[in-house]
Amino acid sequence: MLEARGVTVRFGGLVAVNALDLDVPDRGIFALVGPNGAGKTTLINALSRVCPVAGGTVRLGDVDVLSLPPHAAVSAGIARSFQRAELFPSLTVLENLLVGLHSTMQTGLSGALMTPASRTEEQAARARAERVLRDLDLWEVRNAAPADMPYGHQKLLDVARALVSEPALLLLDEPFAGLTEAEAPRLLACIRAAGERCAVLMIEHHFELLEGIAQRMTVMDFGQKVSEGTPASMRTDPEVIRCYLGTGRHRTAAASAC
Amino acid sequence: MQRRLVIAILVACAVLPIAFQALGQRQVYWLFVISEFYVFAIVAISLDLLMGRSGQISLGQSGFVALGAYTAAILNQRFNVDLPLGMLAGAATAAVASLVLGFPATRLRGHYLGIVTLGFGIAIDQIALKWDALTGGDQGIHLHRPALFGVDAGTPVRMYYVALVALVVAVLLVRGLTQTRIGRAFAAIKDSEVAAAAMGVPVARTKVLAFIVSAFLAGAAGGIYAFLAGFVAPEDFGIESSLLFFAMVVIGGMGSIPGAIGGAVVVDAVKNAAATVSGLSLALLGGMIVLVVLFFPGGLKGLLRTRRIRRERRPAPKGVVRQDA
Amino acid sequence: MTQFLLQIALAGLAQGSLFALTALGLVMIYNASSVVNFAHGAMGMAATYVAYVLIARFEVPFALAFAAALVAAFVLGAVVQAVFLARLRNAPLLSQVVVTLGLFMLLEGLMGIAFGYNPRPMRESIAIAPVILGDLVLRPQDVLQLALLLILGVALAAFFAATKVGLGMRAITENTYAARLMGIPVGRLLAIAWGTGVALSAVAAVLAAPTTSVTPNMMDTIVVYGFVAAIVGGFGSMAGALVGGLILGVVVNLIDAFLAPELAMSIVFGLLLLVLYVRPDGLFGRAQVQKV
Known part of the structure; x- marks a missing residue:
């Protein structure tokens, strides 16, 4: 069980993740959605200890995650993939x-x-x-x-x-981006199987895909959690519609750089 | 590389002294040159482990060789310590020095390390020259006749086999390392420090470890060199020789043991062939490094591999049905 | 004693200005392209041979030969960037650094073949008698070095603060990819940065020539101290490089006077390790944030 409380990440003056709370149960597939620059990747980076965190606490079971050095996240049970396969x-x-x-x-x-x-x-x-x-x-x-x-x-x-x-917690940053029609089902099956054994927290934009597998979706915008619920309930959520349709606001790319 | 080729090369190396015996006179000189080459190849392998495998530049590798050589020479001269122990002591000294050097160096960004190791190489050279009470200054140190577990090893032929066996052992050790956990961690920190850390590799500690292992091997090579040459002096270990080791690794193709040995062959040949014109070997090796980086990023090793792939992929000529495969 | 110390400090600052000039060029190139240029000193040395040949063979006045060397250095730097490093833009950083090492060996070797390793003398650039100022002796050469460093330092600061090219270079330093998208001619600016950086090394080399003589390895010591000055200054800060160079000059002269001149570089590197141990980003550097 992952418990994140008040997680805050700053890049200079920019607050990429702002006092975010997040709970992830022991098993199942959970999605992070939101427009570009919402702070999703930064949150994954913070949880996997890749980028420094300005405030908040993260516990995975009994382990205080934020006190770990970057390389110790895996031994604590947190593994991750990268947006552009590293x-x-x-x-x-x-x-x-x-x-x-x-x-x-x-x-x-x-x-x-x-x-x-x-x-x-x-x-x-x-x-x-x-x-x-x-x-x-x-x-x-x-x-x-x-x-x-x-x-x-x-x-x-x-x-x-x-x-x-x-791992106990698998963090996936847009695992389906760039996959072909033929490759996607293989990965999907694999993620489903992982969700039976551990918690999977994945960033994904593809709504139909998430409806099939995700127990819960957390919607982020401007570094904050704006909404949370099952994929079905999200479909009609005004925040989700606003974020996904976009309202033409300009965002800096810096937030997604870390 | 094909097993049969490796065995053929090993057999050739093993019978070489017998062939020389048949030829007579100049054999002692050539045996020494080739034995010396084996020792240089160990250094090239050590540097390749650091630079080619773990992506950390070192321009002071001869500093570690010097530490190993002087340690062995001083212990031999004062306490009559023999080859195996002298070699190990030299290797240990170099490893300790690398710890002192590597610890702050690995906290640094990018290619500071190149500069710090360059400074280390220069410093060892200066200290060896200045501290003559210990090192004999520019007069150097003469060693006693080497022995191996009580058996005299002082003949050129015997020292030739010592150097050859040392090279084979070094190859096997480094090969074993690169095929297991630590060796993979070395490659991982070279390719992506962020991904390596995310996979649980402690980046700074692994860098220091690569540094220590590399220095240990180079120090061991230095120890053997001292007994082989029977004499150590500062001019053997200047910054120029660090550059030669560097050239061996780059020209051979970084991250490959056969590459490092092949690079050592090329560099040693160029150095000996172009010795008459000052600046010529430096210019040739520099030019080769530039060409390799620009056009053959895999070095010698890569060159051979692409040719082999091309040959395999070449379609059969028209009208000819391939019978083989 | 005070007078002796002052004299050492003065000599140190004069020598340090050469380290600072070299370091400024190194940092300029590093900022633009993230490459530590190991051929830096060799390129300045090659340009010095242009001045040497013009003066010794064709009796060209010093100022003109100096200018010709700077032009040659600029062209050399720009060509090296355009021909060698531009090709390696997508290669690992290690390859780019390795290429500069190859160029270092190539240039030193070529100059060795062409001119030999025997030192060739170069006259002092200003042929006037030293100025006596109270108890201190001011060598005109020293004054020239310090003056040039200060003038070039101010000029570079103004260049980065006020010109379009300077602004573009700062943009490349921050984010090459974004700079390219913004329509900044990245290739041309990189060539200018390399040209200017190498020209700074050539200023140091030509000024050093009367003391070191003209040889293929005349810049080896100076460029190593230039590296140290740049690291002490945080490798990225031009002001840090300038101050670092001057401090280093004084330190080296103090070592020469009170400790052992043969061990100067060893002691300097020992001090550098200590500095880095305490402050990994140098005395004036700021910590760098890693990006994924």
Whole structure:
């Protein structure tokens, strides 16, 4: 159970996320929606400790998330994907996934000596990564370089890399953006399955898609929560209509830069 | 790389001294040149691990080699310490120095590190020259005849095998490292620090670790070099030699062990062939670095790989039915 | 003693002005393109050979040869940006830095082949006797260096504050992509930034030449101190680079006088590590925020 209270993120004078409260239960799929610059990505960045937070508290179970260093978010159970797939181009597809398992493993420099302990651990990790690759139909390309794959596959891999550590909270930043008709169902099935095991908080614009899978939607605008409810109730919500139809206000791109 | 090619190269290296024996006179000199090359290749691999694999520039790699060499030489001269222990002591000294240097350096943005390591290389050189009570100043230090676990290793042929075995061990260790957790973390911080941190890789600590491992290897190479040459002096470890190691890694293709060794072959060859005209080898290597970065980002390794792919992808000529495949 | 210290400080400021000029150019290039230019000193050195050849072979007056060297440096900087770095715009930053190192080796090697490594003498730029001011001796060369640094410093400040080109460069520093969308000719401005930056290095090199003599590695020490000055100044702040250079000049002269001149650079780097340990962004730098 994630409890965020009064989360505030500032960039200079700009308040990107303003005293936001958010509760995410242990299981299920939850969506963050809102116009560009509403602070959705910034919120994900704050929860995953990528960007510094000016105020508020975030608890995941017993853990005070905001007191963790950036790399400790995964061990605390928070994994994430990126809006523009941030893969590791110099590693293969399989190795990218194995980096996702970094904090679940112990092997240090002894890996160079091929000690029995490190070998066992490596094999177990590979088996785990390979299962995820098969689920996502990326098995065939496991030894390819990520850059050689179509963009949709890169997005899939980005999600897979977050999934592989079996987090308690999975943060997905527009996972479907850039996917083709053929690729979307695979990812959808995968996210559905993840929602059975853990909490998935995803940014998504595609309303029809969310209606099918999301238990709850949180609408953000100008860094604040403006509305919250089931996708069905959101359809008629005046705030949602206003945000989605847009009222022609100009926004700075800076808010989505972090 | 194909297993058979690797075995062939290893066998060739192993029988080389026997071939030289048959040729006679100049063998001692050439054996030394090639042994020296093996040691340089270890340094190239160490720098490739730091620069090619983890994306951190070092322009002071010869500073670590110097620390390793001087540590081994001083211990040998004063306490009659032998090759294995001397080498390990040299490696440890270099690793400790890298910790002192790497800790503040990794808190820095981008390419400050290049400048700090450059300064380190210069400083080690200056200190070796100045602190003559310890280092012998510009007179250097002569070592005792090396021994390995009580067995005399002082002949050129024996030292040749010591250097060859050291190189093979270094290759295996670095290969093992790059194929496991820490090696992947090195690559991850090179590619994207933000994504690496989001995957649970502690960025600053991993950078320092890359620095330490690289310095340890370079220091070990320095220790072996001291015993191989039987003599250490400051001029072996100037900023020029740091640039040579840098050139080996770039020309060979960053992030690849065979690349680093291939780069070492090219650089060593250019250095020896162009030694007569001052400035020529520097200009050639500089020009090669520029060309590699602009046109062959994969270096030697990338060049071979693209050619192989092209050959495989080339369609069969018209009217000919391919029988193979 | 006070008089001795004052004399050291004066010599330090004069020498520091060379570090500051080099550092200003480095920072200018860094701000525009995020590249630490390791060929900076070598490019200034190459331009100095233009002045040297003009003076030694063709007996051109110093001021004219100086101007020619600056033009050559500007062209060299602009060409290097347009030919080499523009191609690498989308390559990793490491590749861009590596290319400047390659250029450093290439330029030093080429000048070594063409002119050899024997130092070639260069006359003092101003042939008048030192001025005695109370107990202090003022070398005209020192005065020239400091004066040029101050003039160029003010000119650069005015350039960035008041001209369209300067404003455009600041926009590129903030956000290259947005600057391009705003119709700012990014390529041309980058070339100007590189040209001007290298010209600043050439000013330092030509002024240093009477002391260091003209050799392929004449700028090696100065440019390393230039790097240090830029880091101390926060690598990004022109004012920081200027002040950092002057402070460093005094520090180096104090080391020369009271400690060991052969260890000057080692001590400077030790101090640099201490400074960075306490303030990772330099004495005058501001912390940088990472972007995703």
